[in-house]
Amino acid sequence: MKIKVETKENYSLLEHNTFGIDARCRRFVEYKSIEELLSVVGQEPLLHIGGGSNLLFLGDYEGTVLHSAIRSIEHRIEGNDVLLRVGAGVVWDDLVAYTISQGWYGLENLSLIPGEVGASAVQNIGAYGAEAKDYITEVECMNLHTGLQRTFSNAECRYGYRQSLFKTPEHRGQWAVLYVNYRLSLTFSPQLDYGGIRAELERQAIALPTLTASQLRQVIIGIRQAKLPDPKIQGNAGSFFMNPVVTREKYETLAREYPNMPHYDVGEDQVKIPAGWMIEQCGWKGRALGPAAVHDRQALVLVNLGGATGQDILNLCNTVRHDVAERFGIDIHPEVNLI
Numbered sequence: 197m198k199i200k201v202e203t204k205e206n207y208s209l210l211e212h213n214t215f216g217i218d219a220r221c222r223r224f225v226e227y228k229s230i231e232e233l234l235s236v237v238g239q240e241p242l243l244h245i246g247g248g249s250n251l252l253f254l255g256d257y258e259g260t261v262l263h264s265a266i267r268s269i270e271h272r273i274e275g276n277d278v279l280l281r282v283g284a285g286v287v288w289d290d291l292v293a294y295t296i297s298q299g300w301y302g303l304e305n306l307s308l309i310p311g312e313v314g315a316s317a318v319q320n321i322g323a324y325g326a327e328a329k330d331y332i333t334e335v336e337c338m339n340l341h342t343g344l345q346r347t348f349s350n351a352e353c354r355y356g357y358r359q360s361l362f363k364t365p366e367h368r369g370q371w372a373v374l375y376v377n378y379r380l381s382l383t384f385s386p387q388l389d390y391g392g393i394r395a396e397l398e399r400q401a402i403a404l405p406t407l408t409a410s411q412l413r414q415v416i417i418g419i420r421q422a423k424l425p426d427p428k429i430q431g432n433a434g435s436f437f438m439n440p441v442v443t444r445e446k447y448e449t450l451a452r453e454y455p456n457m458p459h460y461d462v463g464e465d466q467v468k469i470p471a472g473w474m475i476e477q478c479g480w481k482g483r484a485l486g487p488a489a490v491h492d493r494q495a496l497v498l499v500n501l502g503g504a505t506g507q508d509i510l511n512l513c514n515t516v517r518h519d520v521a522e523r524f525g526i527d528i529h530p531e532v533n534l535i
């Protein structure tokens with residue numbers, strides 16, 4: 197029997213991107229099974245999206261946009277480990293909440309990151325000292341041109357900071373992530389050394405020996421909500437720029453001029469400099485350019501003040517990049533996927 201999948205024509209993507217850009221696509225397909233996906237592979241061009249929380253549509257998309265509605269969560273206990281196989285369409289934070297409620301630990305620090313499970317494996321999402329790659333064992337995919345299925349091991353995914361095989365020029369746009377497999381633990385081993393978690397626990401008088409995973413989740417949610425704009429209220433895609441890594445020589449030259457410049461050593465000869473700090477130094481924090489602005493509490497985040505187009509956000513991005521390059525001699529790159 198030939199499977200027919202429901203297709204929406206000339207469809208608005210407004211509800212499918214957290215920047216709140218009213219772009220359209222020629223066709224939109226939400227598939228509920230591998231068979232449904234197979235019925236559309238091979239059509240060109242195809243763009244697979246998740247929750248649209250790391251996308252900026254610069255205009256309409258003249259092709260088919262795919263979205264997974266595979267939302268199963270299977271698990272198996274092996275000794276002290278919990279092995280999960282999760283459909284790409286599961287909302288990431290629902291998975292985090294669910295695992296904690298089951299007593300399966302590991303994902304607490306990744307609470308409240310927007311988006312879906314499929315993208316966690318593409319983006320290698322990270323926060324508060326944890327990254328998806330620390331828990332992913334395998335990623336089950338389908339090739340969008342041939343329909344062939346392939347499972348990538350964690351090593352094959354070539355994970356790095358917000359990087360994976362799926363974002364490299366040879367593989368970008370080639371694969372639909374169908375399922376992501378994770379290894380969690382039955383033992384709660386909290387990671388508390390990042391982003392002011394300990395200070396917040398102290399402030400709330402939560403004693404470490406009694407700390408539970410749900411308390412840690414709530415603390416992280418609280419810290420995130422105080423720092424980041426809620427896309428439901430103000431369109432944004434989280435950190436718009438990646439933090440650049442420069443040579444130690446470059447860092448030392450800059451440090452003579454800016455002795456208070458924050459920085460993190462990331463290797464023998466490499467230093468990471470927060471892009472948000474440089475943007476703030478250029479006077480952009482809280483400043484607008486038309487209907488797009490740099491957020492007033494977090495300079496790494498660009499926001500839609502209302503009715504912005506993708507081009508408005510891109511204009512702001514380019515102006516900020518230009519100013520940072522002129523002042524610091526560093527080219528900062530968008531983390532957000534420009535479509």
Ligand SMILES: Cc1cc2nc3c(=O)[nH]c(=O)nc-3n(C[C@H](O)[C@H](O)[C@H](O)COP(=O)(O)OP(=O)(O)OC[C@H]3O[C@@H](n4cnc5c(N)ncnc54)[C@H](O)[C@@H]3O)c2cc1C
Nearest residue numbers: 246247248249250310311312314315321322372373433434
């Ligand atoms: C307020 C806010 C805070 C954020 N905080 C963080 C943070 O702390 N840490 C962090 O890492 N990120 C953060 N982000 C960015 C974002 O949440 C992540 O990048 C997330 O993984 C994107 O998920 P998504 O489902 O929305 O993917 P989308 O934005 O829809 O897509 C992202 C990329 O993944 C691809 N993709 C998505 N699903 C699939 C699939 N099933 N198969 C193949 N390709 C697919 C898309 O083609 C695209 O290249 C934040 C975003 C916002 C808005």
